[in-house]
Amino acid sequence: MASNPVFNRFNEDLSKGRLTDGQPQYGQFGTPEQQQQARYGYQGEQPGYPQQQYPGYPPQGQFGQPAPDLEKMYGAPAATATQSGRMTLDDVVTKTLGLFGVLLVFAAVGWFVGKENQGAGMALWLGGMIVGLVIGFVISFKRVISVPLILAYAVCEGLFVGAASGFFNTVYPGIVAEAVLATFCVFAGMFVGWKFGLIRVTERSRKIFGLMVVGYLLFALVNVALVWTGVMSNPFGVGGSGPLGIIISVFAVGLASYSLAVDFDSIQRGVNARLPEKYSWLMAHGLLVSVVWLYIELLRLFARIQSR
Incomplete structure (x- = not known):
């Protein structure tokens, strides 16, 4: 759970105008004739094509027909983002x-x-983490947003988080409550900091953050492999519960915390760009990834501290 490539791809596609959910690129919906009609309000006669009628308006594109009542058109209230099928913060x-x-x-x-079966719990821990990681990458690089995959990811992450939390709470009583409280506090603090401009998210910071996340993900995968293969006897892997291990955990918590600021900024960009409503699923998924990552890193940090 050391990576959130969801918003990395999203922001790259948004900046290059490639965002799509299986529909034409945003701002280019419909055929060229439909785009011209939407832009100029004119529909010329074409052989074999019936004239498209609009409720409440007389036929268009025919000489001798009355023009639309422009005063009524301009006086009508503008459609909200929800009515027009666009993504909103809600x-x-x-x-x-x-x-x-x-x-x-x-x-x-x-x-x-x-709690009932330690072996089954470890299977859920390992299986949920691996399957969730695979599904997460599929969601991140899949061009069409898949709601079932996003729900499946939440299920796998739930099994993983629950089994891991139960194990940590058995070894270190009360640690889960501490990690949950710290996650809420960090989430609120990052939101306030981002909202009031105390924490800035720029294109340069996004690139640096992305490189750091990739590097940490590779390190985390190697670390897990070393522990599970028995190469390293310490359950925390590199650094153990010593000063180096705590520094590594603090660094990971910092990355996961800044990931939240990137998520907030990406969601705001998506709302401002009036993306299709279906993109709200991708935004919610990305935020879920960051929060789970932050919680797991805080859990590991507190466990390292208590193990000293």
Whole structure:
């Protein structure tokens, strides 16, 4: 859970105008004739094509027909983002809460299964982490947004988080409550810092952050492999619970925290760009990835501190 490539690809595509959810690129919907009609309000006669009629307006493109009542057109209230099928902040919040609800339900399953059967708990921990990681990358690089895949990711992450939390709480009683509280505090602090401009997200910082995340992801995968293969006896891997290990955990928490600021900024950019409503699922998924990553890194940091 050391990487969130969701918004990395999103921001790159947004800047290059490549965003699509299986529909024509935003701002280029419809055929050239439909785009011309939308731009100029004129529809010429074409052989074999019936004239398109609009409720409340007389036929267009025919001489002798009365022109539309422009005063009524300009006096009508503008369509809201919801009415026009565009993504809103409310959409993102609603779907994020829904995904977290799914995650919490399956986290409870992973927690109680792990308490009843340690072997089954470890299987959920390992299986949920690996399958969730694979699904996460598929979602990130898939050009068409898949809601079932996003829900499947929340299920896998829930099983993983629940089983891992149960194990850590057995070894270090009370550590889960501390990590949950710290996650909420960091989330709120990063949002306030981003909202009031105390934490800046720029194109340069995005690139640097992306490179650092890739480097940490590779390190984390190698670290996990060394622990599971028995090459390293310390359960925390490189650095263990010593000063180096704590520094590594603090660095990871810093990365996960800044990932939240990048997420907030990306969501705002998506809303401003009036992306199709379906993109709210991708935004919610990306935010879920960052929060879970932050929680796991805080859990590891507190466990390292208590192990000293």
